[in-house]
Amino acid sequence: MLVNDTRAYHETKPGHLDTETTFSMLFTANYDRTKTGNSYGIILAHEAYAKRFAGLAVVPRNIHVVTLGPGLGWSDGDFLCELDRIGQDFECTAIDIAPNLIENSLLRELMSKGAPIKYVQADAQEIRDVLDDESVDIFIANEMVGDLLTLDEIEPELLTCDPGKLGSLTPHHDHVRKLRRMIAQHGIPVDPAQRLAYNLGGIQLVEDLGSIMRPKSLAFVSEHSCEQPRLVYNGHSLYFIEPERIPNPYTFGDAEDNHVEYTTRFSDLEIVAKSVGFGCERGRLVDFIGIRDDTMTIPSFVLEELMDARGILASDFVTRVVEPNQHLFPEYATNLQFANMYILEHPEILKQALGMTEAEYGEEIEPRSMPAKQHHGRFEYLIMTKPFL
Numbered sequence: 001m002l003v004n005d006t007r008a009y010h011e012t013k014p015g016h017l018d019t020e021t022t023f024s025m026l027f028t029a030n031y032d033r034t035k036t037g038n039s040y041g042i043i044l045a046h047e048a049y050a051k052r053f054a055g056l057a058v059v060p061r062n063i064h065v066v067t068l069g070p071g072l073g074w075s076d077g078d079f080l081c082e083l084d085r086i087g088q089d090f091e092c093t094a095i096d097i098a099p100n101l102i103e104n105s106l107l108r109e110l111m112s113k114g115a116p117i118k119y120v121q122a123d124a125q126e127i128r129d130v131l132d133d134e135s136v137d138i139f140i141a142n143e144m145v146g147d148l149l150t151l152d153e154i155e156p157e158l159l160t161c162d163p164g165k166l167g168s169l170t171p172h173h174d175h176v177r178k179l180r181r182m183i184a185q186h187g188i189p190v191d192p193a194q195r196l197a198y199n200l201g202g203i204q205l206v207e208d209l210g211s212i213m214r215p216k217s218l219a220f221v222s223e224h225s226c227e228q229p230r231l232v233y234n235g236h237s238l239y240f241i242e243p244e245r246i247p248n249p250y251t252f253g254d255a256e257d258n259h260v261e262y263t264t265r266f267s268d269l270e271i272v273a274k275s276v277g278f279g280c281e282r283g284r285l286v287d288f289i290g291i292r293d294d295t296m297t298i299p300s301f302v303l304e305e306l307m308d309a310r311g312i313l314a315s316d317f318v319t320r321v322v323e324p325n326q327h328l329f330p331e332y333a334t335n336l337q338f339a340n341m342y343i344l345e346h347p348e349i350l351k352q353a354l355g356m357t358e359a360e361y362g363e364e365i366e367p368r369s370m371p372a373k374q375h376h377g378r379f380e381y382l383i384m385t386k387p388f389l
């Protein structure tokens with residue numbers, strides 16, 4: 001069994017997100033790639049507001065918003081500003097494990113202008129030490145549950161043996177005991193024939209939400225999913241294969257300084273959410289955002305193959321193409337990149353970068369491109385709503 005624990009990495013990581021480009025960074029303010037022209041944070045604020053307050057005779061005052069792992073605060077900043085704009089007063093607790101991200105977050109700018117935001121440096125796994133029971137109205141954990149403690153390649157015997165034997169079978173018996181308790185309590189499926197991975201931290205977070213959320217509250221979680229069809233490429237064309245439902249590890253960073261994140265089995269989170277009393281809505285993040293139909297993309301792995309064939313180093317792409325053209329991307333240089341897809345927004349740049357003629361571009365790039373809304377990006381969201389008691 002493997003234990004993926006990123007906490008030490010995050011506690012010392014630099015104050016930027018390295019190669020981790022999140023949806024919230026791609027869909028920033030006044031950006032017309034979404035159907036509404038709204039940013040990710042604003043879309044989230046409208047959805048949360050509609051679902052949280054629809055049908056209430058009196059809108060509650062001073063709601064408690066919690067954001068877990070806000071990182072650089074791109075979406076949460078927009079989210080809070082939009083709540084303010086529509087006249088909803090709030091207090092916000094922002095919880096992050098990374099002191100250097102807390103230092104560099106856009107939320108600090110809002111705090112300096114008087115926004116009622118309090119930062120707490122803490123581990124998600126200790127969230128109940130920070131938040132009282134039934135104290136939160138809106139909770140956001142955007143693209144962070146994949147960082148949480150994951151147990152991988154669990155020998156099926158560890159889940160079925162006599163609990164007294166666990167100590168002799170694995171040094172990580174405490175984690176396994178906890179997982180076994182969760183599986184039994186919530187009815188999470190196990191497969192006796194496979195060594196599966198479980199997002200222990202994510203499951204614990206949803207359990208904890210069951211306690212800390214108020215009646216008629218809303219929690220939003222999004223992340224890389226292992227339950228969406230996967231896009232593959234056979235050298236000529238792109239096609240989807242069915243998901244295996246087994247969380248995969250991804251490494252972010254370079255050889256010396258990196259961390260591993262796992263894709264998430266959202267069905268486990270949904271089972272636990274329902275078991276602790278939430279109503280659930282689950283879907284693809286691209287649908288939630290409402291990405292424009294004409295946003296065309298090419299998978300980065302296909303583009304890299306095309307570059308390879310032309311002797312162009314993929315690592316040079318950012319320095320040679322993205323950075324010098326920052327002025328074309330009003331908000332953020334990595335707008336070119338969309339969850340492992342490159343958005344084909346500026347074909348002239350790509351043609352130039354790949355040394356392609358118009359005809360070559362038409363023959364090589366266009367057949368390998370597809371609308372972003374069709375590409376799953378393998379991101380999902382889960383909205384958990386707590387009814388009135």
Ligand SMILES: C[S@@+](CC[C@H](N)C(=O)[O-])C[C@H]1O[C@@H](n2cnc3c(N)ncnc32)[C@H](O)[C@@H]1O
Pocket residue numbers: 006007010017020022023024025068069070071072073074075095096097098101122123124125141142143144147148
């Ligand atoms: C990929 S970033 C996402 C940032 C932001 N939510 C966004 O969508 O742009 C993951 C964030 O989760 C935080 N994080 C990772 N592990 C954590 C933990 N155990 N407890 C609290 N925060 C954690 C990281 O420091 C980082 O801010």
